[in-house]
Amino acid sequence: MTNMDGESQTLRSSDGHGKAGGWITFPFTIATVAGLNIAAAGWMNNLTVYLIEEFGMNSIDAAQVSNVMNGSVNFVPVVAAILADSFFGCFSIVWSSSLISLLGIILLALTSTIDTLRPQQLCNDGSDICTSPTKLQFAVLYGGVALASIGLGGMRTNIATIGANQFLDSKYQNMYFNWFFFTMYTGTVIGATVIVYIEDNVSWKFGYFVCVAANLIGLVVFLVGSRFYHYGKLEGSPFTSLARVIVATIRKRKLPISAENWYYGPHANDDETMQNSPSRSFGFLNHAALKCEGDVKQDNSIAKPWKLCTVSEVEDFKSLMRTLPLWSSSIFLSTPIAVLISLSVLQALAMDRHLGTHFQIPAGSIPVIILVTTAIFLLIFDRFLFPSWEKLTSQSVTPFKRIGVGHVLTFIGLGVAALVESKRLNQARVGARISVLWLVPHLVLIGIGEAFHFPGQVSLYYQEFPTSLKSVSTSLTWLVIAISFYLSTALIDLVRRTTSWLPSDINQGRIDNFYWVFAIIGVLNFGYYLLCVWFYKRKIGNKVVHHRASNALDK
CATH class of the missing domain: 1.20.1250.20 (MFS general substrate transporter like domains)
Structure with a gap:
């Protein structure tokens, strides 16, 4: 397949059969970014106004809900990234997060459509607080906000990662990131202007269902492109190896390091080539790769995983520290x-x-x-x-x-x-x-x-x-x-x-x-x-x- 500049950028699929990746995947991932960010901006940017006007909340309570929502949207990506790297892969996290986001926006749309899911507006006396929402109304409202926030956060970084994973050259990865952010910002602007205008001047119901449609289109497009994606192999939880480096370093901290030391050479990642001796930066971490009697079995495999790490695992930890x-x-x-x-x-x-x-x-x-x-x-x-x-x-x-x-x-x-x-x-x-x-x-x-x-x-x-x-x-x-x-x-x-x-x-x-x-x-x-x-x-x-x-x- 051919990229934007005409250079081949294909990757071998995870099962070893056929080719995948490259610019043919670009329309699918970028369309997903566009759809989900238009939907997100449509409900997020006007949430405070919706809570005040339709649920009778005072401005302080509405602002607190909005603050929690913003915090969740930006913290969830870290958890989602750990799950993607450790257990499920980016593809599974993206489509499941998009589905969770869709369910959340549907719940918000239902609160704007079904009268029994929001309090009746009976404020004729100028009071700041109208009829208090019932427990059911709160449950549906907060459930929708929570699901939509978690889904958006889970999708955000993993769609960037899976998009960049389709290319071997860092030049094209950088190009992808440029387009990713351009699309994200453009989608946010569209949602924050067009959809917010619809919600304010037409109806909340129509505006929220436009968000539902945008999210659904993004999810469908992403799944349609699944046959073209390159899926990287999962290596297990990377945080386990990071923790092993810390534990092994502590356990061997008193061992002297000299030119005569032997380090454990097998690599944690088969696609990487690492020198047998670790780098001298953060030299105290090199203790984790020191080979001692009883650390290695006869077949050269590690006998005590929490006492010996590979050189590449030590260098991975150093890259994080740097x-x-x-x-x-x-x-x-x-x-x-x-x-x-x-x-x-x-x-x-x-x-x-x-x-x-x-x-x-x-x-x-x-x-x-x-x-x-x-x-x-x-x-x-x-x-x-x-x-x-x-x-x-x-x-x-x-x-x-x-x-x-x-x-x-x-x-x-x-x-x-x-x-x-x-x-x-x-x-x-x-x-x-x-x-x-x-x-x-x-x-x-x-x-x-x-x-x-x-x-x-x-x-x-x-x-x-x-x-x-x-x-x-x-x-x-x-x-x-x-x-x-x-x-x-x-x-x-x-x-x-x-x-x-x-x-x-x-x-x-x-x-x-x-x-x-x-x-x-x-x-x-x-x-x-x-x-x-x-x-x-x-x-x-x-x-x-x-x-x-x-x-x-x-x-």
């Missing part, structure tokens, strides 16, 4: 973005949102600017910028470069946001409102930065993690988002308690100071990222090379 500092820098990159998204809605409410005399931009739609910008620039990068860069420099745009540029654009965007907020406050103090379009420049900068660093992170983790941890590698970015979401909430609460920057009336506060603090943190975090790259040791073939800051972003 990546963690880089991963931690992404937390401090994503947290300011989460804060900015939350506060930009409050800023928009205090600004002139009119376009012409009849149309007013919804404040809640302002963050969509980031999604639209990211989607557009992902397309520009993949089709124009990156190919042109490769032709001019004969070098590819690696994940290191993408993440680094994303850092820079993010803290520049935060600085611009601080300047815009300062201008808005000055005008508010004299009773004037500036146009909401003043928010566009820094939101666009943040969106361009996200187009650089978000796919770059997924690509980096995917390429650097061992084969047995591919699904977990792609889930790390969503774990970053989840941590950043909760961390941003905690930081906003801390600032409200300790300063006067975030009062109820933001015109009396200093959000610009908040942005300046994050801009400075962004600069420091970029320095931390460069330091991490400086000391990063990356596996290339059989060797582990030391990256210097001067060239780490160029190779």
Whole structure:
């Protein structure tokens, strides 16, 4: 089969018969991403409004439900990735998660269709709380939200992994990740605008059933493409081998390591070739592969699995250790973005949102600017910028470069946001409102930065993690988002308690100071990222090379 550039990219199927993988699988996986993200954005983005209007919840309770939902959507991918890598494989997790998501959205659609599944709206006295929902109504509502959240989270990273697994060359894996994120963002924008408009202006029932249809189409398309996919072999739970490395290292920690030591050479992964001696980085872990009397049977198999590990298992553990500092820098990159998204809605409410005399931009739609910008620039990068860069420099745009540029654009965007907020406050103090379009420049900068660093992170983790941890590698970015979401909430609460920057009336506060603090943190975090790259040791073939800051972003 042929890929987009005409180069053969076929892989042997897991049973050894026939060929599978390559660009023929691309329409199926990307259509699945589109359908499920359109459906998800349609119900997620308007959930708070639905709870208030149709279930009579007060705004605080509705926000709490929404927060739990967002946290679940971003934490579930980690659990789903572990299940995929250890037991079931990506294919099974994707289709079952898509089915779970479909069932959840159907339950939400039923609450909007059947009167007995939601409380009757009897608020004629101006009360904030209408007729309280019954236990059955709560059960159906929360059951639908839980199933839809779990299904979306389970699908998200594993569809990225199975899509990238169809290609051998990292160049085409990077191309796939670009298209994956472009499709994800585009689908989210469609759901957050078109479907939300239908729910607000036509009916909740019609809007939710559009979500059902989009999810169903994505699931069916994914299953139709099953005969073309490449299915990787499961090696058992990768976390068992990681735990064995820790236990074996502790048990043999007192043994001396010298040039005369013998290491256990058989490889955990048949498709990898590893030198007999482990690398010197994290040298204390090498104890786990030291061969001692009684560790190996006569047939050269391991006699005591929790006392001896293979060299490749030790190196897999080291690859995880080497990546963690880089991963931690992404937390401090994503947290300011989460804060900015939350506060930009409050800023928009205090600004002139009119376009012409009849149309007013919804404040809640302002963050969509980031999604639209990211989607557009992902397309520009993949089709124009990156190919042109490769032709001019004969070098590819690696994940290191993408993440680094994303850092820079993010803290520049935060600085611009601080300047815009300062201008808005000055005008508010004299009773004037500036146009909401003043928010566009820094939101666009943040969106361009996200187009650089978000796919770059997924690509980096995917390429650097061992084969047995591919699904977990792609889930790390969503774990970053989840941590950043909760961390941003905690930081906003801390600032409200300790300063006067975030009062109820933001015109009396200093959000610009908040942005300046994050801009400075962004600069420091970029320095931390460069330091991490400086000391990063990356596996290339059989060797582990030391990256210097001067060239780490160029190779």
